Every structure is written in structure tokens, then in C-alpha cells.
Amino acid sequence: MKHVICGKCVVCGKEYAATPNLTNCECGGILDIIYDYAYIKQNFTKEALAARAEHSMWRYRELLPVEESTPNTPLRVGWSPLYEAPALAQKLGIAKLWVKDDGQNPTASLKDRASAMAVAKAQEAGAKVIACSSTGNAASSLAGNAAAAGLKTYIFVPSRAPKGKVAQLMTFGATVVSVQGSYEDTFELSKAAIDRWGWYNRNAAINPYLSEGKKTVGLEIAEQLGWKMPDYIAISVGDGCTIAGLWKGLKDLYAIGFIDRLPRLISAQAAGCCPLNRAIADNAQWYPMEENTIADSIAVGVPRNADKALMAIRESGGVVVNVTDEEIMAAQKLLGSTCGVFGEPAGVTGAAGLKKLCEQGMISADATVVSVVTGNGLKDVANAIKACGDPISIPSDMEALLSAFAENNIIID
């Protein structure tokens, strides 16, 4: 990879050759992939990009840590729609709002970007098997993207994993091992198996390439906005890998001169699980927190990408905001009814945070904002049911309909 210099520890600064199997630094710190921007700038132009027919995350290969000979992964990951949302902007009292719907990915979440990268790197490593321990979007995106590429997956889930999620994994042909124990027990067994059989490890806690896949969401936002950056980008935060990836993508574009300013990040966490935002608010180190929220995809009490995430929020002059489950459910309905975008609870937490900041007067009326929806609401219909209440219920009778409309203050124009 002529355009990649090394993997560099974000804690101690030690550098490592960028081999496909790269994991954490010997000090325990996670690595960041360092690019040769001077080299990249020579051959990569906005015009070349605009002429490209590839409408997936792989259109940005010059900025991705893969060999020239590595094939694009088969599923269409990325190039999700960026919708302008004037009605919602008006409701929130801001100048411009765009919604990036990353639920429109093959397995319906932003995690597909990381999993597609894992599949590409596994193929570079000559691996035929990829493994991870997860019950959520990481697992389903890995299973789907690996299946399409003809790779086997072994996925370790705790026995409490919802049956629906397990069924999705099995539909993708994953060998699913349900471990009778906690998530920690599950992780330990997966680690032992990965070590024993030399499987490729799709684990955002140790694989520095995954956030490089996720950064394509930032690259797309910039290109879809014609390289004119908004004032803010709002996104939900759990483990920290996603917001760190988003920021990395934006910094890449700034480094090669495609954009001339960087937005401020809005880091939205659930009030019931916000160790990273707490660290920013207290200007202190992060420490673990309980996981009390319906937004399961960001219920991460011990975030593994804390270092990268905190750096990203601080560097951007970011804003942190914590939202209750009620605020998350309200945002779900608000996005659905004004934009036609149905996000899972974790997926709409960024929008919930933006709404709260607007109500608190923290965002000025002339602000321009992108809100990223990170996962599809179809992933968690149970919580949508709780959020929605009951429909009008009547016999098949016009008088009953008229009465029900009157009772519910529904006025037909």
C-alpha cells in the first residue's frame, strides 16, 4: 500500500507496519492508520471522483487501507442517501438540516462499512474464516458481507441474545455459538477460538482497519454536500469507533485539500450510558458506566475506542449531549413523520441530541447540520411499538369513524 505509512499507537506513538492482521500496540493502545497525504494528493482529484461509476464506499479507494489488487467486497455498502430535511430544520429552528440514512445499507446499519473493510482485509490476509463476538449490528453485518464474499463466519453470542438476531446470523450461514454465560464469558471463548484456529478477528476493540471503513460515512457526507461542510455533524456514540471514524474521514479530506474547514461533532449518548460524554463534560478520564437504555447498539459501558473518540470530539471543538429513552423515542417519531426515515433507537440518538441542543438554545438559528442515522428501525420493532401508542380502533362504520376523528381532534381539510 504505497499510500499507507504505518499503524501508529494513539497512546504511546509506536509505529507498526500496516499488515492485514494488525492488532493493538504492545502497550495496549489502539492503532491509527497513517496515510501519505502528499502521495495521495498527486493522483486523487475531485474531478476523478465525480466521474466514477462506483457508488459504494469503495469509490474512495485512494483513502482506504487496502492493496490495489484487493477486490471490492460484493455487497453495495455505503453511498447511503443524504436527504435535505427542510421541514425538520424549520421545526428545530436551524438554517439547514440534512439526514444521512445509513440504515440503507445491506444489513441495515452503518456497521456494514466496518464489516466490508474486515472482509477485504481478511482476504488480504489469506483468511477463509472471520470471527467475532457480538449480538448486534457488528455480527449481522459481518455475517452478511462475509457470506457474499464466500468467507465463513463463526459468531459467538451470549445465550441471552434475541432469537431474531440469531436467526438473521444463521440465515447468512454463520456458525453461531451461543455461550451459556455473560458477554465477558462469550468474548473469552471467542478469543480462545480465534487464537487456536487463526481466524481473522473482526473486533473494533483491536482491529484498526474497522474505523477506516466507517470513515467513508464522512467522506460521503462531504462529497454529497459538494465539499461545503456544515457547521455540525450529529451522531450517536457507544463504543466510540463510529464517531472516531467519521472524524478521521473528515480530517483525511482536509489534509488533501478537498474541504477547507472541519465541522464540530455533536456526540449524542444515552443518559443511561454516557461514559464518553461524561469524560468530556468533566474534562477528565473516562471510567465505566452501567448500561441503562433502550438504545442497545450504543449501550456500551466500557467503550473500547474511548481514546480515539475522545480525541475526535475534543479536536473538533465538539458538543456533548445525553438524551433519555423518552427523548430517543420522540426523535424516532419525529424523523419518521417529517423525513420518512425509520431509525432504530441508537440510530436516531444523534437526532435526539440535536433536538435537545436546539431546544436549549445551544445551536444558533443560522447553523447548518448533518444528522447521521446509524441503523434501521426494522432492527428493533419492539421499541417502536412501545413508542407509538395505539391506533384508533373502531367498527367498520362511517359514524364511528367521524366520532373517533372528533375525539382525537383530527380535522380533515
Next chain:
Amino acid sequence: MKHVICGKCVVCGKEYAATPNLTNCECGGILDIIYDYAYIKQNFTKEALAARAEHSMWRYRELLPVEESTPNTPLRVGWSPLYEAPALAQKLGIAKLWVKDDGQNPTASLKDRASAMAVAKAQEAGAKVIACSSTGNAASSLAGNAAAAGLKTYIFVPSRAPKGKVAQLMTFGATVVSVQGSYEDTFELSKAAIDRWGWYNRNAAINPYLSEGKKTVGLEIAEQLGWKMPDYIAISVGDGCTIAGLWKGLKDLYAIGFIDRLPRLISAQAAGCCPLNRAIADNAQWYPMEENTIADSIAVGVPRNADKALMAIRESGGVVVNVTDEEIMAAQKLLGSTCGVFGEPAGVTGAAGLKKLCEQGMISADATVVSVVTGNGLKDVANAIKACGDPISIPSDMEALLSAFAENNIIID
């Protein structure tokens, strides 16, 4: 609309001016939209299309029944991925196979194409409200696409409608009226309300524009294949509107010279509900049938687009095939594990039918086939759970893992 001649009854041939509110012929027959292909050919070229930045169903405006001034609807409907599937082609013993994943639409089904068209025509009609009676993909796609366009929706569902589907509708801001009675009762009340308040009617049984939206799936398949048509296109069939739309799109392209041959359609229905395939097999009229299948989106015992669908299948020299629920569930897993595509039961029924025809030796080994997946598996996780069986369940212990792998004949390379 200079490129549209009229709406013409498929039963009696009577012609109607193509107004936005067009409904059935006075004889009860459904109308077909007739285009002026000579006019369209003058200004529409493959080269112009290839240069177009719009990657949605609206890239084909020259072939769509909308005014020039009508805006594209907001959500990114269409331009779903067409995946080449060599591993599955090999398993089925055919030369080439592509999978068109229409579950990758904003509300996760092909129905978004029809609903986006309904929203466009409602706007032409000056309507502020659209209504329908449905519990399925038609309702959710209407609610989502209308919300994004700022239109209100009233959706009538029978009281047995699954709570998850109702929740999705309410998240999109639809006013949902749950009718205590059968589907027929629900339909009657919706009809009375539509007549009373003059709402725009999104009902594939009477609105001839909806199949014009659906035809874009055919336009895309042709363009994505570089205008080289496959021997067959396999698709699931319920009401008949989708296969009729697909065929209409292909015939449009043939009429303007973009393709030089037409594929044969494979019409796949559930064995428990196959009135249209039965009519083809018996070379007779269709008559109603019970609705016994897990593939709820195609469980249509009284298909409203029977005339158009039967004509399409017959004209194409089509093949009909009925599949059991077990065969549908097997196809779901086959598509998932070989292609990374997770379809709902009705969504994979076309693939199930193709598989069955291959096993019966009805499809030659040199055949090229496109299989359309019409809806996302996340719409119906309950049936995926039934199809998948249970995962391996063990304590967190390497010996237990080794024993479980041995018992399940899992051999690690």
C-alpha cells in the same frame, strides 16, 4: 404529458385521458398507460441515461407518466443493487445468475416504487392526503414516502394487523385506523372515507400508475446488465401488479429499441395461494383461492391485477412454479448464505421457484437468470426464526466447543 397518449382499458379497450386521478374503466377493467414511443425515442438515448447523476427510479422520467414539472419524490427509491451470484448459479446448475435486491429500498420493499409514483401523482392532483387499506408493504411504503413529501396519510388496517407493522406506520406519522372486522370490512370503510373526503387513492386495484412505478425494477435490471437481457427473470407473484409492472418496463425498452429481446418471466407463487399460476397451468380463467402460506405479502387469494399479470406471463412465454413454505424457507437461507441477501418469505419466493425449476430440469444449464428479491427479511423476523433452527449452545469452555463442533460435523480447516 407529451409522451403519454392515454389510459386504455385492458379488458374493453376504452381510452381515457391520463389525468392524475385516473381509476378503473367503467367496465370495471384496469387501465394500462399508453406511451408515444415514437416521441420518446426522439429525445431519449442510452448515452443520455448513462451520463445522468440521478440514481433512483426517477432517472427514467422519459418513460414515467409524470409531468415535466412534477418533482422527484424525496426518498431514494430504486436503483437497488443487482448482484452477480456465481456461487449460487453454480449450485443451481445454470450459467449466470444475478440477484436484484429490492429489499434495499427506503421502507425495505419493491412497493416503494409504486408508493413514490402515488405520491408524485397525488401532488399533480393537488391532493394533500393519500389513503389506502393495507397492513403490509404498500402501507409502510406509502406512509414513508408521503411523510418525506409532506403529505398526510390515512391508513386503514384490519384489527388483526401485526403490532410491529402498525408501529412502523405510526412512526411515519400516518393516522392509522384499526377496523374491528375483516379485510373486506376495512376496505369498505376506507373506500367510504376516500369518497367522502376526496383523498388520493393508493390502491393498486384501481390506480393504473402504480404498476408504472413498479416497472422501474425492469428498467434498472436492463440498464444494470448493459442492455443484454437474461433468458429468464424470476419473481414472486401475489396481486399481480409487480410482475405486470416488470413486464411493462421491459416492453417499453423493447419498443424504444434499448433492448433487442425480451426474457421469459418465471412466475413464482406459494403452493398455498396460487390462483394466477393455476390459471396459466390450466390455460383457463383465474378464480379465487384460499391464502395458506407464510409469505404474507403474496398471500392474495383474489388478485386485483390478474388481467395484467396473466397477459404478461403469457406474452413472455412464461413459466409458472408453485413452492411450499418449506421451499421458501430453504430459499431464504440459500440466498442469505451464498449472496448475503436477507429476503422476507414473499421476497425470496422467486428464488425458491427458480431453484425448484432447476431441480426439475426445466431450466437449461446455459441459461442466464435474474432473480428479484422483493422485500427485506427484517420485515418478518418471526419466520426467519422458524426457518433457522437453534444455534450450538455450550458453556464458555474450549472442550465444550470442540465437542460441539465434532457433534455437529463442523470441521475447522
